[in-house]
Amino acid sequence: MKDAMMKKDKKLIPAIIQDYMTKEVLMLAYMDRQSLQKSLDSGSTWFWSRSREKLWKKGETSGNTQKIKEIKYDCDGDSILVLVEQKGPACHTGNKSCFYRELTDPNNDIDFEKPAYDADKSVIIRQLYEVVSSRISEKKEDSYTYSLHMKGMNEILKKIGEESIEIILASKHQDKKDIVYEIGDLLYHLIVLMVEKKIEPDEIFDELLSRRK
Numbered sequence: 001m002k003d004a005m006m007k008k009d010k011k012l013i014p015a016i017i018q019d020y021m022t023k024e025v026l027m028l029a030y031m032d033r034q035s036l037q038k039s040l041d042s043g044s045t046w047f048w049s050r051s052r053e054k055l056w057k058k059g060e061t062s063g064n065t066q067k068i069k070e071i072k073y074d075c076d077g078d079s080i081l082v083l084v085e086q087k088g089p090a091c092h093t094g095n096k097s098c099f100y101r102e103l104t105d106p107n108n109d110i111d112f113e114k115p116a117y118d119a120d121k122s123v124i125i126r127q128l129y130e131v132v133s134s135r136i137s138e139k140k141e142d143s144y145t146y147s148l149h150m151k152g153m154n155e156i157l158k159k160i161g162e163e164s165i166e167i168i169l170a171s172k173h174q175d176k177k178d179i180v181y182e183i184g185d186l187l188y189h190l191i192v193l194m195v196e197k198k199i200e201p202d203e204i205f206d207e208l209l210s211r212r213k
Helices: 002-008 033-044 123-137 144-151 155-175 176-196 201-211
Strands: 013-019 024-031 045-049 052-058 066-073 080-086
Touching: 024 033, 024 045, 024 080, 033 045, 033 052, 033 066, 123 144, 123 176, 123 201, 144 155, 144 176, 155 176
Parallel strands: 013 080
Antiparallel strands: 013 024, 045 052, 066 080
Protein backbone atom coordinates (compact mmCIF):
# COMPACT_ATOMS: atom_id res chain seq x y z
CA MET A 1 0.00 0.00 0.00
CA LYS A 2 2.82 2.38 0.84
CA ASP A 3 4.46 1.77 -2.56
CA ALA A 4 1.15 2.39 -4.32
CA MET A 5 0.71 5.69 -2.50
CA MET A 6 4.23 6.75 -3.41
CA LYS A 7 3.53 6.08 -7.08
CA LYS A 8 0.23 7.95 -6.91
CA ASP A 9 1.90 10.98 -5.33
CA LYS A 10 4.98 10.93 -7.57
CA LYS A 11 5.94 14.46 -8.56
CA LEU A 12 6.07 14.81 -12.33
CA ILE A 13 6.63 17.76 -14.63
CA PRO A 14 5.81 17.95 -18.35
CA ALA A 15 8.79 17.82 -20.70
CA ILE A 16 8.32 19.36 -24.15
CA ILE A 17 10.69 17.81 -26.67
CA GLN A 18 11.78 20.02 -29.56
CA ASP A 19 14.06 19.52 -32.55
CA TYR A 20 17.09 21.72 -31.86
CA MET A 21 17.59 22.53 -35.56
CA THR A 22 14.07 23.05 -36.93
CA LYS A 23 12.44 23.97 -33.57
CA GLU A 24 9.56 21.62 -34.42
CA VAL A 25 7.78 20.30 -31.31
CA LEU A 26 8.23 16.53 -31.40
CA MET A 27 6.42 15.19 -28.35
CA LEU A 28 5.28 15.72 -24.76
CA ALA A 29 6.27 13.35 -21.97
CA TYR A 30 6.76 13.50 -18.20
CA MET A 31 9.85 13.46 -16.02
CA ASP A 32 10.47 12.94 -12.33
CA ARG A 33 13.71 13.80 -10.54
CA GLN A 34 15.31 10.47 -11.37
CA SER A 35 14.50 10.50 -15.09
CA LEU A 36 15.72 14.10 -15.36
CA GLN A 37 18.97 13.17 -13.64
CA LYS A 38 19.43 10.13 -15.91
CA SER A 39 18.83 12.40 -18.91
CA LEU A 40 21.50 14.80 -17.67
CA ASP A 41 23.98 12.01 -16.90
CA SER A 42 23.50 10.05 -20.14
CA GLY A 43 22.84 12.85 -22.62
CA SER A 44 19.74 10.99 -23.86
CA THR A 45 16.11 11.52 -22.88
CA TRP A 46 14.60 9.44 -20.07
CA PHE A 47 11.01 9.77 -18.91
CA TRP A 48 8.59 8.43 -16.34
CA SER A 49 5.76 6.37 -17.84
CA ARG A 50 2.50 7.06 -16.02
CA SER A 51 0.84 4.01 -17.57
CA ARG A 52 3.63 1.52 -16.85
CA GLU A 53 4.78 3.27 -13.68
CA LYS A 54 8.45 2.93 -14.54
CA LEU A 55 11.36 4.81 -16.09
CA TRP A 56 11.87 4.46 -19.82
CA LYS A 57 14.52 5.60 -22.22
CA LYS A 58 13.34 7.08 -25.51
CA GLY A 59 14.30 4.78 -28.37
CA GLU A 60 15.36 1.89 -26.15
CA THR A 61 13.43 -0.62 -28.28
CA SER A 62 12.64 1.36 -31.46
CA GLY A 63 16.12 2.87 -31.95
CA ASN A 64 14.55 6.31 -32.40
CA THR A 65 16.79 8.00 -29.86
CA GLN A 66 17.06 11.62 -28.75
CA LYS A 67 20.47 13.19 -28.10
CA ILE A 68 20.09 16.15 -25.76
CA LYS A 69 21.51 19.45 -26.95
CA GLU A 70 20.04 21.83 -24.39
CA ILE A 71 17.54 21.86 -21.52
CA LYS A 72 15.57 24.93 -20.43
CA TYR A 73 12.82 25.44 -17.88
CA ASP A 74 9.95 27.90 -17.70
CA CYS A 75 9.45 30.98 -15.51
CA ASP A 76 7.35 29.07 -12.96
CA GLY A 77 9.84 26.19 -12.72
CA ASP A 78 7.16 23.57 -13.37
CA SER A 79 7.89 22.46 -16.94
CA ILE A 80 10.98 21.93 -19.05
CA LEU A 81 11.94 22.26 -22.69
CA VAL A 82 14.41 19.73 -24.07
CA LEU A 83 16.09 20.48 -27.38
CA VAL A 84 17.28 17.28 -29.03
CA GLU A 85 18.88 15.76 -32.08
CA GLN A 86 16.19 13.27 -33.09
CA LYS A 87 17.12 9.98 -34.74
CA GLY A 88 14.16 8.59 -36.68
CA PRO A 89 10.53 9.47 -35.94
CA ALA A 90 9.66 10.73 -32.47
CA CYS A 91 6.11 9.39 -32.50
CA HIS A 92 5.27 5.71 -31.96
CA THR A 93 2.92 5.96 -34.99
CA GLY A 94 5.92 6.44 -37.25
CA ASN A 95 5.29 10.16 -37.73
CA LYS A 96 8.17 12.58 -37.18
CA SER A 97 6.22 14.47 -34.51
CA CYS A 98 3.41 13.38 -32.20
CA PHE A 99 1.64 16.62 -33.15
CA TYR A 100 0.69 15.67 -36.71
CA ARG A 101 -3.12 15.95 -36.49
CA GLU A 102 -5.16 19.09 -37.13
CA LEU A 103 -7.73 20.17 -34.53
CA THR A 104 -10.06 21.16 -37.40
CA ASP A 105 -10.28 17.51 -38.45
CA PRO A 106 -13.98 16.58 -37.99
CA ASN A 107 -12.88 13.10 -36.88
CA ASN A 108 -10.62 14.31 -34.09
CA ASP A 109 -10.81 12.10 -31.02
CA ILE A 110 -9.77 14.47 -28.25
CA ASP A 111 -11.28 13.23 -24.99
CA PHE A 112 -11.56 15.72 -22.14
CA GLU A 113 -13.16 13.17 -19.84
CA LYS A 114 -9.99 11.21 -19.14
CA PRO A 115 -6.23 11.55 -19.65
CA ALA A 116 -4.97 10.40 -23.03
CA TYR A 117 -2.75 7.69 -21.51
CA ASP A 118 -5.82 6.09 -19.87
CA ALA A 119 -7.53 5.98 -23.26
CA ASP A 120 -4.73 3.80 -24.60
CA LYS A 121 -5.94 0.31 -23.70
CA SER A 122 -2.68 -1.20 -24.92
CA VAL A 123 -1.45 -0.18 -21.46
CA ILE A 124 -2.87 -3.44 -20.06
CA ILE A 125 -0.46 -5.43 -22.26
CA ARG A 126 2.51 -3.59 -20.77
CA GLN A 127 1.13 -3.94 -17.25
CA LEU A 128 0.53 -7.66 -17.66
CA TYR A 129 4.04 -8.04 -19.06
CA GLU A 130 5.43 -6.38 -15.92
CA VAL A 131 3.34 -8.63 -13.66
CA VAL A 132 4.50 -11.79 -15.45
CA SER A 133 8.12 -10.60 -15.26
CA SER A 134 7.85 -9.90 -11.53
CA ARG A 135 6.21 -13.27 -10.77
CA ILE A 136 9.15 -15.04 -12.42
CA SER A 137 11.94 -12.84 -11.00
CA GLU A 138 10.47 -12.97 -7.48
CA LYS A 139 10.01 -16.77 -7.71
CA LYS A 140 6.43 -16.69 -6.45
CA GLU A 141 5.87 -20.30 -5.40
CA ASP A 142 2.06 -19.96 -5.38
CA SER A 143 1.98 -18.33 -8.82
CA TYR A 144 0.74 -20.18 -11.91
CA THR A 145 3.05 -18.00 -13.98
CA TYR A 146 6.11 -19.06 -12.01
CA SER A 147 5.11 -22.73 -12.08
CA LEU A 148 4.73 -22.50 -15.86
CA HIS A 149 8.17 -20.88 -16.09
CA MET A 150 9.70 -23.69 -14.02
CA LYS A 151 8.19 -26.36 -16.29
CA GLY A 152 10.15 -24.91 -19.18
CA MET A 153 9.68 -23.80 -22.75
CA ASN A 154 8.06 -27.02 -23.97
CA GLU A 155 5.22 -26.61 -21.50
CA ILE A 156 4.74 -22.94 -22.44
CA LEU A 157 4.57 -23.83 -26.15
CA LYS A 158 2.17 -26.67 -25.37
CA LYS A 159 -0.16 -24.25 -23.56
CA ILE A 160 -0.04 -21.82 -26.49
CA GLY A 161 -1.01 -24.67 -28.81
CA GLU A 162 -3.88 -25.72 -26.53
CA GLU A 163 -5.20 -22.17 -26.23
CA SER A 164 -5.07 -21.74 -30.01
CA ILE A 165 -7.23 -24.84 -30.44
CA GLU A 166 -9.65 -23.52 -27.79
CA ILE A 167 -10.07 -20.33 -29.83
CA ILE A 168 -10.81 -22.34 -32.98
CA LEU A 169 -13.42 -24.46 -31.19
CA ALA A 170 -15.00 -21.46 -29.48
CA SER A 171 -15.18 -19.61 -32.81
CA LYS A 172 -17.08 -22.51 -34.38
CA HIS A 173 -19.45 -23.42 -31.56
CA GLN A 174 -19.63 -20.75 -28.85
CA ASP A 175 -20.75 -17.17 -28.21
CA LYS A 176 -18.64 -14.07 -28.71
CA LYS A 177 -17.94 -13.72 -24.97
CA ASP A 178 -16.44 -17.23 -24.94
CA ILE A 179 -14.22 -16.39 -27.91
CA VAL A 180 -13.05 -13.21 -26.16
CA TYR A 181 -12.26 -15.23 -23.02
CA GLU A 182 -10.19 -17.76 -24.98
CA ILE A 183 -8.32 -15.00 -26.83
CA GLY A 184 -7.47 -13.50 -23.42
CA ASP A 185 -6.02 -16.85 -22.33
CA LEU A 186 -3.90 -17.07 -25.48
CA LEU A 187 -2.62 -13.51 -25.09
CA TYR A 188 -1.59 -14.23 -21.51
CA HIS A 189 0.43 -17.29 -22.53
CA LEU A 190 1.98 -15.35 -25.43
CA ILE A 191 3.11 -12.72 -22.92
CA VAL A 192 4.72 -15.46 -20.82
CA LEU A 193 6.58 -16.53 -23.97
CA MET A 194 7.61 -12.92 -24.63
CA VAL A 195 9.03 -12.58 -21.12
CA GLU A 196 10.96 -15.83 -21.52
CA LYS A 197 12.41 -14.64 -24.83
CA LYS A 198 12.98 -11.08 -23.56
CA ILE A 199 10.69 -9.56 -26.19
CA GLU A 200 9.27 -6.22 -25.00
CA PRO A 201 5.63 -5.25 -25.84
CA ASP A 202 6.87 -2.17 -27.70
CA GLU A 203 8.76 -4.43 -30.09
CA ILE A 204 5.46 -6.05 -31.06
CA PHE A 205 3.72 -2.67 -31.35
CA ASP A 206 6.54 -1.40 -33.57
CA GLU A 207 6.27 -4.50 -35.77
CA LEU A 208 2.52 -4.02 -36.18
CA LEU A 209 2.97 -0.33 -36.93
CA SER A 210 5.52 -1.18 -39.62
CA ARG A 211 2.87 -3.33 -41.33
CA ARG A 212 0.29 -0.54 -41.38
CA LYS A 213 1.68 0.69 -44.71
